[in-house]
Amino acid sequence: MDAETIIIDSDAGVMCARQKGRELAMAIGIAGSDLTLIATAISEVARNIVQYAGQGKIEFRFVEGRGRRGLLIVARDQGPGIADIGRAMEDGFSTSKGMGLGLPGARRLMDDFEIVSEVGKGTTISMIKWGHSQ
Protein backbone atom coordinates (compact mmCIF):
# COMPACT_ATOMS: atom_id res chain seq x y z
CA MET A 1 0.00 0.00 0.00
CA ASP A 2 1.17 3.48 -0.78
CA ALA A 3 0.38 6.02 1.87
CA GLU A 4 -3.28 6.83 2.32
CA THR A 5 -4.05 10.38 3.32
CA ILE A 6 -7.04 11.90 5.03
CA ILE A 7 -7.47 15.66 5.06
CA ILE A 8 -8.37 16.93 8.51
CA ASP A 9 -10.22 20.23 8.49
CA SER A 10 -13.38 19.51 10.47
CA ASP A 11 -14.73 17.07 13.01
CA ALA A 12 -16.08 14.97 10.13
CA GLY A 13 -12.45 14.52 9.06
CA VAL A 14 -11.57 13.41 12.60
CA MET A 15 -14.21 10.70 12.41
CA CYS A 16 -13.16 9.69 8.91
CA ALA A 17 -9.52 9.33 10.01
CA ARG A 18 -10.29 7.10 12.96
CA GLN A 19 -12.45 4.84 10.79
CA LYS A 20 -9.71 4.62 8.17
CA GLY A 21 -7.14 3.78 10.85
CA ARG A 22 -9.29 1.01 12.24
CA GLU A 23 -9.87 -0.42 8.77
CA LEU A 24 -6.16 -0.40 7.82
CA ALA A 25 -5.12 -1.89 11.16
CA MET A 26 -7.56 -4.76 10.61
CA ALA A 27 -6.02 -5.33 7.18
CA ILE A 28 -2.69 -6.25 8.82
CA GLY A 29 -4.24 -8.49 11.42
CA ILE A 30 -4.51 -6.12 14.35
CA ALA A 31 -7.65 -7.01 16.28
CA GLY A 32 -9.70 -6.57 19.40
CA SER A 33 -9.05 -3.76 21.83
CA ASP A 34 -5.97 -2.60 19.88
CA LEU A 35 -8.34 -1.34 17.15
CA THR A 36 -10.13 0.83 19.68
CA LEU A 37 -6.82 2.11 21.08
CA ILE A 38 -5.66 3.09 17.57
CA ALA A 39 -8.96 4.80 16.70
CA THR A 40 -8.89 6.69 19.99
CA ALA A 41 -5.28 7.86 19.53
CA ILE A 42 -6.12 9.05 16.00
CA SER A 43 -9.14 10.90 17.34
CA GLU A 44 -6.94 12.78 19.83
CA VAL A 45 -4.22 13.83 17.39
CA ALA A 46 -6.76 14.69 14.67
CA ARG A 47 -8.76 16.85 17.04
CA ASN A 48 -5.54 18.59 18.01
CA ILE A 49 -5.10 19.54 14.35
CA VAL A 50 -8.62 20.97 14.04
CA GLN A 51 -8.37 22.79 17.36
CA TYR A 52 -4.94 24.38 17.07
CA ALA A 53 -4.03 24.44 13.38
CA GLY A 54 -7.46 24.51 11.72
CA GLN A 55 -6.37 22.02 9.11
CA GLY A 56 -3.81 19.39 8.35
CA LYS A 57 -3.63 15.79 7.27
CA ILE A 58 -3.11 12.29 8.53
CA GLU A 59 -1.13 9.75 6.51
CA PHE A 60 -1.29 6.01 7.02
CA ARG A 61 1.42 3.60 6.00
CA PHE A 62 2.24 -0.03 6.70
CA VAL A 63 5.67 -0.63 8.19
CA GLU A 64 7.69 -3.71 9.02
CA GLY A 65 10.19 -4.37 11.77
CA ARG A 66 11.36 -7.16 14.03
CA GLY A 67 9.25 -9.66 12.14
CA ARG A 68 6.05 -7.74 12.68
CA ARG A 69 3.86 -5.48 10.63
CA GLY A 70 2.64 -2.24 12.00
CA LEU A 71 0.52 0.75 11.14
CA LEU A 72 2.35 4.07 11.00
CA ILE A 73 0.17 7.12 11.45
CA VAL A 74 1.61 10.54 10.72
CA ALA A 75 -0.39 13.65 11.64
CA ARG A 76 0.91 16.86 10.08
CA ASP A 77 -0.17 20.45 10.31
CA GLN A 78 1.27 23.84 9.53
CA GLY A 79 -0.32 25.48 12.52
CA PRO A 80 1.21 27.60 15.28
CA GLY A 81 3.37 24.75 16.61
CA ILE A 82 3.96 23.85 20.24
CA ALA A 83 6.36 26.05 22.21
CA ASP A 84 6.94 23.62 25.06
CA ILE A 85 6.53 20.00 23.96
CA GLY A 86 7.59 18.75 27.38
CA ARG A 87 4.64 20.48 28.99
CA ALA A 88 2.24 19.58 26.19
CA MET A 89 3.05 15.93 26.87
CA GLU A 90 2.30 16.28 30.58
CA ASP A 91 -1.05 14.98 31.79
CA GLY A 92 -3.44 17.78 32.55
CA PHE A 93 -1.68 20.49 30.55
CA SER A 94 -3.85 22.24 27.97
CA THR A 95 -3.90 25.68 26.44
CA SER A 96 -7.48 25.23 25.28
CA LYS A 97 -10.61 23.98 26.96
CA GLY A 98 -9.50 20.35 26.80
CA MET A 99 -8.62 18.14 29.72
CA GLY A 100 -5.03 18.06 28.61
CA LEU A 101 -5.13 14.31 28.13
CA GLY A 102 -5.09 14.29 24.33
CA LEU A 103 -1.41 14.03 23.41
CA PRO A 104 -0.06 12.23 26.48
CA GLY A 105 -3.07 9.92 26.21
CA ALA A 106 -2.37 9.16 22.56
CA ARG A 107 1.23 8.31 23.47
CA ARG A 108 0.04 5.80 26.04
CA LEU A 109 -2.36 4.18 23.57
CA MET A 110 0.27 3.57 20.88
CA ASP A 111 3.51 1.55 20.89
CA ASP A 112 5.79 4.22 19.39
CA PHE A 113 5.15 7.95 19.52
CA GLU A 114 7.23 10.87 18.34
CA ILE A 115 6.39 14.54 18.15
CA VAL A 116 8.30 17.25 16.31
CA SER A 117 7.11 20.83 16.45
CA GLU A 118 8.43 24.23 15.52
CA VAL A 119 6.73 27.43 16.57
CA GLY A 120 5.23 29.17 13.55
CA LYS A 121 5.85 26.18 11.29
CA GLY A 122 3.71 23.36 12.52
CA THR A 123 3.62 20.02 14.23
CA THR A 124 4.21 16.46 13.08
CA ILE A 125 3.23 13.50 15.21
CA SER A 126 4.30 9.99 14.16
CA MET A 127 2.94 6.99 15.96
CA ILE A 128 2.96 3.24 15.38
CA LYS A 129 0.92 0.32 16.60
CA TRP A 130 2.58 -3.03 15.99
CA GLY A 131 0.72 -6.20 15.19
CA HIS A 132 1.62 -9.51 16.77
CA SER A 133 4.60 -11.33 15.31
CA GLN A 134 3.79 -13.76 12.54
Place this chain on the structure above:
Amino acid sequence: MDVPILKQGDYLIASILGALTDTALTRLQENLVRSVRQYRSKGVVIDVTVLDVMDSFAARTLRAITVMTRLLGAKVVIVGIQPEIAFSMVQLGLNLEGALTALDLEDGLALLKAADKKEQDGFRRHGR
Protein backbone atom coordinates in the same frame (compact mmCIF):
# COMPACT_ATOMS: atom_id res chain seq x y z
CA MET B 1 -26.58 12.35 12.64
CA ASP B 2 -28.51 13.37 15.74
CA VAL B 3 -28.99 11.06 18.68
CA PRO B 4 -32.70 10.31 19.18
CA ILE B 5 -34.09 11.02 22.63
CA LEU B 6 -37.04 8.87 23.70
CA LYS B 7 -39.31 9.68 26.61
CA GLN B 8 -40.32 6.74 28.75
CA GLY B 9 -42.35 7.73 31.79
CA ASP B 10 -40.20 9.81 34.12
CA TYR B 11 -37.06 8.98 32.19
CA LEU B 12 -35.34 9.89 28.94
CA ILE B 13 -33.37 7.44 26.85
CA ALA B 14 -30.70 8.66 24.43
CA SER B 15 -29.38 5.85 22.23
CA ILE B 16 -26.24 6.61 20.31
CA LEU B 17 -26.65 4.84 16.95
CA GLY B 18 -23.15 5.04 15.51
CA ALA B 19 -19.90 7.00 15.46
CA LEU B 20 -20.47 10.60 16.53
CA THR B 21 -18.70 13.78 15.55
CA ASP B 22 -17.84 16.34 18.23
CA THR B 23 -20.62 18.55 16.86
CA ALA B 24 -23.20 15.76 17.25
CA LEU B 25 -22.02 15.13 20.82
CA THR B 26 -22.33 18.80 21.70
CA ARG B 27 -25.82 18.84 20.19
CA LEU B 28 -26.76 15.79 22.27
CA GLN B 29 -25.68 17.70 25.36
CA GLU B 30 -27.88 20.68 24.49
CA ASN B 31 -30.89 18.57 23.47
CA LEU B 32 -30.74 16.37 26.55
CA VAL B 33 -30.52 19.21 29.01
CA ARG B 34 -33.38 21.00 27.26
CA SER B 35 -35.50 17.82 27.23
CA VAL B 36 -34.92 17.14 30.95
CA ARG B 37 -36.31 20.60 31.67
CA GLN B 38 -39.19 20.29 29.20
CA TYR B 39 -40.40 16.86 30.36
CA ARG B 40 -39.46 17.34 34.04
CA SER B 41 -37.55 14.05 33.76
CA LYS B 42 -36.11 12.40 36.85
CA GLY B 43 -33.42 10.50 35.03
CA VAL B 44 -31.59 10.00 31.76
CA VAL B 45 -30.06 6.85 30.32
CA ILE B 46 -27.39 7.33 27.67
CA ASP B 47 -26.71 4.15 25.72
CA VAL B 48 -23.17 4.11 24.29
CA THR B 49 -23.13 0.45 23.24
CA VAL B 50 -22.21 1.18 19.61
CA LEU B 51 -19.98 4.22 20.23
CA ASP B 52 -16.70 3.48 18.38
CA VAL B 53 -14.40 5.69 20.44
CA MET B 54 -14.53 7.28 23.87
CA ASP B 55 -11.83 9.92 23.63
CA SER B 56 -11.17 12.91 25.86
CA PHE B 57 -13.82 15.03 24.13
CA ALA B 58 -16.55 12.38 24.41
CA ALA B 59 -15.76 11.73 28.08
CA ARG B 60 -15.72 15.46 28.83
CA THR B 61 -19.09 15.91 27.12
CA LEU B 62 -20.66 13.00 29.03
CA ARG B 63 -19.34 14.46 32.28
CA ALA B 64 -20.77 17.86 31.39
CA ILE B 65 -24.16 16.26 30.64
CA THR B 66 -24.04 14.48 34.01
CA VAL B 67 -23.29 17.66 35.95
CA MET B 68 -25.83 19.82 34.09
CA THR B 69 -28.56 17.21 34.44
CA ARG B 70 -27.84 16.87 38.15
CA LEU B 71 -28.22 20.64 38.52
CA LEU B 72 -31.72 20.24 37.10
CA GLY B 73 -32.49 17.56 39.69
CA ALA B 74 -32.18 14.46 37.50
CA LYS B 75 -29.73 11.56 37.38
CA VAL B 76 -27.72 10.20 34.48
CA VAL B 77 -26.78 6.58 33.88
CA ILE B 78 -24.31 5.72 31.12
CA VAL B 79 -24.93 2.20 29.84
CA GLY B 80 -23.28 -0.15 27.40
CA ILE B 81 -19.61 0.80 27.76
CA GLN B 82 -17.85 -2.03 25.92
CA PRO B 83 -14.83 -3.78 27.47
CA GLU B 84 -12.41 -2.41 24.85
CA ILE B 85 -13.75 1.11 25.38
CA ALA B 86 -13.28 0.73 29.15
CA PHE B 87 -9.73 -0.46 28.45
CA SER B 88 -8.91 2.54 26.24
CA MET B 89 -10.47 4.93 28.78
CA VAL B 90 -8.24 3.63 31.55
CA GLN B 91 -5.17 3.89 29.29
CA LEU B 92 -6.10 7.45 28.40
CA GLY B 93 -6.70 8.33 32.03
CA LEU B 94 -10.37 9.15 31.51
CA ASN B 95 -13.17 8.63 33.96
CA LEU B 96 -16.77 9.69 34.13
CA GLU B 97 -16.54 10.83 37.76
CA GLY B 98 -20.01 11.22 39.25
CA ALA B 99 -21.91 9.47 36.46
CA LEU B 100 -23.72 6.26 37.30
CA THR B 101 -22.98 3.36 34.96
CA ALA B 102 -24.75 0.10 34.21
CA LEU B 103 -24.23 -2.83 31.89
CA ASP B 104 -27.16 -2.22 29.55
CA LEU B 105 -30.37 -0.24 29.07
CA GLU B 106 -32.44 -2.58 31.21
CA ASP B 107 -30.04 -2.39 34.15
CA GLY B 108 -29.76 1.37 33.70
CA LEU B 109 -33.51 1.89 33.97
CA ALA B 110 -33.66 -0.47 36.95
CA LEU B 111 -30.92 1.56 38.64
CA LEU B 112 -32.85 4.81 38.15
CA LYS B 113 -36.08 3.27 39.45
CA ALA B 114 -34.34 1.83 42.50
CA ALA B 115 -32.72 5.19 43.27
CA ASP B 116 -36.06 6.98 42.94
CA LYS B 117 -37.81 4.46 45.17
CA LYS B 118 -35.10 4.79 47.80
CA GLU B 119 -35.45 8.56 47.75
CA GLN B 120 -39.23 8.38 48.08
CA ASP B 121 -39.03 5.91 50.96
CA GLY B 122 -36.49 8.10 52.71
CA PHE B 123 -38.65 11.15 52.15
CA ARG B 124 -41.69 9.36 53.60
CA ARG B 125 -39.75 8.22 56.62
CA HIS B 126 -38.24 11.60 57.40
CA GLY B 127 -41.31 13.54 56.38
CA ARG B 128 -43.44 11.35 58.66
